[in-house]
Amino acid sequence: MGKSLNIGVIYGGWSSEREVSIRSGKNVLNALAKREYNARGINITKGNIKSVICNNNFDTVFLLTHGRGGEDGTIQGLFEALDINYTGSDVTSSALCMDKILTKYFFSSLSLPTPPYKIVDTKNALKEKQHFPVVIKPRREGSSVGVSILDDENDLRKYMKSYGNLSTEFLLEQYIEGREFTCGIIGTGDRAIALPVLEIRPKNKFYDYEAKYTKGMTEFIVPARIPDSLSSEIKELSLSAYRSAGCRDFGRADSIVSTEGEILLLEINTLPGMTDLSDLPMEAKAAGISYEELVEKILLSSLKRI
Numbered sequence: 001m002g003k004s005l006n007i008g009v010i011y012g013g014w015s016s017e018r019e020v021s022i023r024s025g026k027n028v029l030n031a032l033a034k035r036e037y038n039a040r041g042i043n044i045t046k047g048n049i050k051s052v053i054c055n056n057n058f059d060t061v062f063l064l065t066h067g068r069g070g071e072d073g074t075i076q077g078l079f080e081a082l083d084i085n086y087t088g089s090d091v092t093s094s095a096l097c098m099d100k101i102l103t104k105y106f107f108s109s110l111s112l113p114t115p116p117y118k119i120v121d122t123k124n125a126l127k128e129k130q131h132f133p134v135v136i137k138p139r140r141e142g143s144s145v146g147v148s149i150l151d152d153e154n155d156l157r158k159y160m161k162s163y164g165n166l167s168t169e170f171l172l173e174q175y176i177e178g179r180e181f182t183c184g185i186i187g188t189g190d191r192a193i194a195l196p197v198l199e200i201r202p203k204n205k206f207y208d209y210e211a212k213y214t215k216g217m218t219e220f221i222v223p224a225r226i227p228d229s230l231s232s233e234i235k236e237l238s239l240s241a242y243r244s245a246g247c248r249d250f251g252r253a254d255s256i257v258s259t260e261g262e263i264l265l266l267e268i269n270t271l272p273g274m275t276d277l278s279d280l281p282m283e284a285k286a287a288g289i290s291y292e293e294l295v296e297k298i299l300l301s302s303l304k305r306i
Contacts, residue, residue, distance in 0.1 A: 002303055003037055008058040010075070010086075012043040015067025016145045024064040024274040031295040032062070053078065060085040060306065062299060064274060067142045071271040072098035087302040089270040093246040097268040100137050100171045107265055112241055114265045115256070116174040122164045126157060133175040138167035142269070149175060173266075178258040181224060183238035184272065184283040186297055188248040188304070194235035195283035199224035215277060222286045226257075233263055241268055249301040252280055 009032065011025025012018055025041055032039040042052050044065065063086050065075055073095035079086045089097070096102050107114040115135075120128065136159060138146040146166045150156050184195040201219040224231065238253035247270055254266040272280045274295075284294040 002300060005038065005059040005303075006057060007032065007037055007039040007299070008053075008056060008061040009039050009041045009064065010044055010061050011041065011064040012045060013065040013067065013070040013075075014046050015065075015069055015071075015142070017067035017142055020273055020275060021064055021066045021070065023276075024066065024278070027274050027276070027291070028062055028064055028295050031292040032299070034292050035296055037299075049075075049078075053082065053084075058084055060087075060299075060303065062087045062295075062302075063271065066271055066273065067145075068098075068140060071142055072140060085302060085306050087249050087298055089245075089247045089249070089251065093248070094270050097245055097247070097251075097270045098140055098142065100267060101139050101169065103267055104171065106245065107241070110244055112237070112244075112265055113263060115176050118172040119169060120172055121169045122160065122167075125160055125170065126153070130156065130172065131174070135173040135175050137171045137173065138163070139169045139171065141166060176256050176258050176264060178256045180254070180256050180266075181234055182252055182254045182279050182283075183234055184250070184252045184280040185239060185242045185247070186250050186284070186294070187301055189243060191301070192239060192243060192247075194239050195280070195289075196223040196286040197226070197231045197234050198222040198279055198283050198286075199226070200279075220279070220282055222282050230257070230261075230263075237263055237265060241265055245270075250280065250298045 009025050009029045011021045013021055029039055029041040044052060061079065061084060065071060069075060071094060073091040076091045076094050080091060096106060101119055104114060104117050133149060133151050136148055136150055146163045148159055150159060180200045181197050182200060183197050185192050187193055199221040203217050234255060241253050242251055245268055247268065252269040252272040256264050256266060258264065272278060274281060281291050281294060
């Protein structure tokens with residue numbers, strides 16, 4: 001069935017992650033071609049999205065639109081309205097996981113461990129007393145855009161001057177000293193499986209945008225060199241968060257293990273990168289899954305909904 005479908009690989013978009021999305025999209029398009037699927041790449045913008053989606057008779061689409069508009073439920077809602085099947089999480093799950101504040105509420109409501117946090121807006125951030133160091137994150141951005149570690153009030157003042165336009169609300173998360181991990185997941189519901197846990201060791205102070213997408217800026221250790229018991233705990237917690245959020249087809253849960261050994265969830269990524277430097281393909285490779293096989297598994301998972 002899949003090989004006869006008219007598949008649109010949708011990438012680009014209008015977020016700060018547009019270039020990463022294009023790289024992901026072209027990689028997936030090449031992988032589908034190698035697997036002999038009938039796929040065509042579409043580089044979308046705000047100006048052409050209506051015409052290119054409505055004027056193509058896609059049976060299904062492979063979504064790779066990272067960031068605002070493409071990962072937050074917006075474009076997912078468009079495909080729902082047009083009754084076009086698509087890869088990845090639905091409107092609700094996408095919107096939930098893209099919103100860092102709602103994600104915190106979600107973790108807390110299910111008693112899933114996560115670092116203590118506070119919510120500030122651009123008006124009160126400098127008026128209220130803060131407990132430093134903190135990690136500051138814009139409410140709805142991906143790929144660590146606008147994420148920074150602040151050591152004192154002067155850092156916060158400088159941050160707001162430079163990045164205050166990214167959002168009206170920001171998440172202030174207690175800085176946790178420890179080791180950072182990510183766990184990729186493929187599949188949906190009970191069929192979802194966790195891939196080998198990957199440890200992230202950035203050369204920058206933390207895993208920021210530069211560290212994510214600049215070759216040589218981060219050391220990736222997969223499988224992570226940790227006890228099997230800790231690896232299993234991270235996988236179980238990641239799967240629990242992924243399934244509870246209703247995520248589908250593929251995703252990634254990020255966590256940090258404190259120096260005391262406590263696992264704390266940071267966030268869920270519902271549309272992870274598929275570039276040459278992306279975490280998910282590296283984890284799949286460690287599990288013996290080639291890039292082309294990973295792409296096909298994601299596609300086939302979504303086709304179960306047709």
